[in-house]
Amino acid sequence: MAVLVLKPGREKSLLRRHPWIFSGAVQQVEQEPGPGGTLDVLSSNGDFLARGFFSPHSQIRARVWTFDPEEQVDADFFRRRIHSAVCARDLFNPRRKGEGTEVVSTDSLRLIHAESDYLPGLIVDRYSDTLVMQCLTTGVEIWREQLANILLEETGLTNIYERSDADVRELEGLPSRNGVIRGEISSPIPINENNLNFLVNVATGHKTGFYLDQRVNRQQVRELAHGREVLDCFCYTGGFTVNALAGGAKSVLSVDSSLDSLSLARENIALNSLSTERVELLEGDVFQTLRKLRDQARWFDMIVLDPPKFASTASQAGKAARGYKDINLLAFKLLRPGGILVTFSCSGGVDAALFQKIVAGAALDAGAEVQIINHLTQAPDHPVSLTFPEGTYLKGLVCYKIT
Numbered sequence: 455m456a457v458l459v460l461k462p463g464r465e466k467s468l469l470r471r472h473p474w475i476f477s478g479a480v481q482q483v484e485q486e487p488g489p490g491g492t493l494d495v496l497s498s499n500g501d502f503l504a505r506g507f508f509s510p511h512s513q514i515r516a517r518v519w520t521f522d523p524e525e526q527v528d529a530d531f532f533r534r535r536i537h538s539a540v541c542a543r544d545l546f547n548p549r550r551k552g553e554g555t556e557v558v559s560t561d562s563l564r565l566i567h568a569e570s571d572y573l574p575g576l577i578v579d580r581y582s583d584t585l586v587m588q589c590l591t592t593g594v595e596i597w598r599e600q601l602a603n604i605l606l607e608e609t610g611l612t613n614i615y616e617r618s619d620a621d622v623r624e625l626e627g628l629p630s631r632n633g634v635i636r637g638e639i640s641s642p643i644p645i646n647e648n649n650l651n652f653l654v655n656v657a658t659g660h661k662t663g664f665y666l667d668q669r670v671n672r673q674q675v676r677e678l679a680h681g682r683e684v685l686d687c688f689c690y691t692g693g694f695t696v697n698a699l700a701g702g703a704k705s706v707l708s709v710d711s712s713l714d715s716l717s718l719a720r721e722n723i724a725l726n727s728l729s730t731e732r733v734e735l736l737e738g739d740v741f742q743t744l745r746k747l748r749d750q751a752r753w754f755d756m757i758v759l760d761p762p763k764f765a766s767t768a769s770q771a772g773k774a775a776r777g778y779k780d781i782n783l784l785a786f787k788l789l790r791p792g793g794i795l796v797t798f799s800c801s802g803g804v805d806a807a808l809f810q811k812i813v814a815g816a817a818l819d820a821g822a823e824v825q826i827i828n829h830l831t832q833a834p835d836h837p838v839s840l841t842f843p844e845g846t847y848l849k850g851l852v853c854y855k856i857t
């Protein structure tokens with residue numbers, strides 16, 4: 455049996471059930487398995503701590519499958535984990551909302567959220583009747599075939615696509631993979647989210663194709679957009695734009711640097727029979743565009759800032775902070791009094807407290823008096839295990855500009 459022995463005193467995080475073992479904590483690996491192979495993690499005294507998988511090329515040398523010494527890692531193990539995660543999604547599936555509440559339709563959800571669903575490195579999103587699977591670690595990679603079969607059986611679906619082409623696979627020494635695993639899949643896939651229609655490009659879109667984590671926040675924008683002149687920055691395929699229009703925005707200016715994303719945004723607007731007269735899609739760099747709009751003395755009643763990740767780790771937080779400060783400061787200047795800023799950070803290296811400080815600094819420098827009227831986070835199908843706080847990555851603030 456392969457065994458990983460920790461250095462003395464390095465068992466604390468495992469006793470708190472954190473699932474990662476860093477290379478610096480490892481004393482030795484006996485009967486070393488191949489990449490992704492199962493091993494037992496022992497303290498320096500030889501006590502069993504966890505059973506996990508080996509990643510010889512990564513700084514995260516092993517990740518935990520189970521803390522139960524009796525639990526074997528086999529197909530049944532994965533079936534139990536997947537079954538439990540899929541069942542949990544039913545709890546908040548809006549389709550189950552009862553009488554007396556608005557019946558909201560959503561056919562797309564994240565089914566497996568990696569470490570937070572106790573399956574380190576496995577992401578599975580459901581887009582209507584198609585699953586999209588992302589394998590980010592060696593452990594998931596070697597079980598990939600079985601995982602795909604179990605996922606189809608547990609959901610009763612027949613289509614599964616693989617988007618294992620994220621950069622983090624390189625850290626694990628894994629090649630990039632992108633294609634159909636089973637079924638007949640024609641991308642883009644039409645989905646319905648909160649009664650609005652979107653096309654999701656599962657083959658070349660970001661992540662697995664769509665930002666499902668913003669579902670609840672898009673609904674919030676829809677509720678607040680009525681009668682407002684809206685600026686949607688980093689609009690991607692139009693998630694916030696379509697919601698603002700559906701919520702009765704007076705106009706929407708949507709900015710992104712990717713022409714492909716903007717053309718899918720245009721299709722998404724048309725899919726919902728929303729008037730294209732109220733919307734302008736602009737290809738451009740947001741940092742420059744915000745300056746141009748300021749120089750043109752343009753004003754808005756609502757601004758959405760949903761930039762890409764500026765920092766993955768806390769060590770990059772300084773650089774990220776400058777980026778967030780810049781766009782938020784400009785946004786506060788472009789907002790009319792009574793205007794709303796909906797601002798996000800998806801950087802793991804910037805926590806909610808730091809993000810709020812950055813936004814506060816931006817408001818101060820813009821000479822704006824601002825209240826937070828809501829704190830936002832990722833949608834509930836992206837849960838956070840209490841033992842894995844790193845699972846909280848999306849932070850958002852809804853800010854009201856008084857003057």
Ligand code: SAH
Binds near residue numbers: 690761
């Ligand atoms: N709000 C979107 C997701 C945004 S993802 C939604 O809810 O679906 C981030 C987007 O920012 C991507 O579409 C990317 O093309 C764009 N982007 C990245 N850097 C940019 C920049 N400097 N200027 C403009 N767009 C940028």
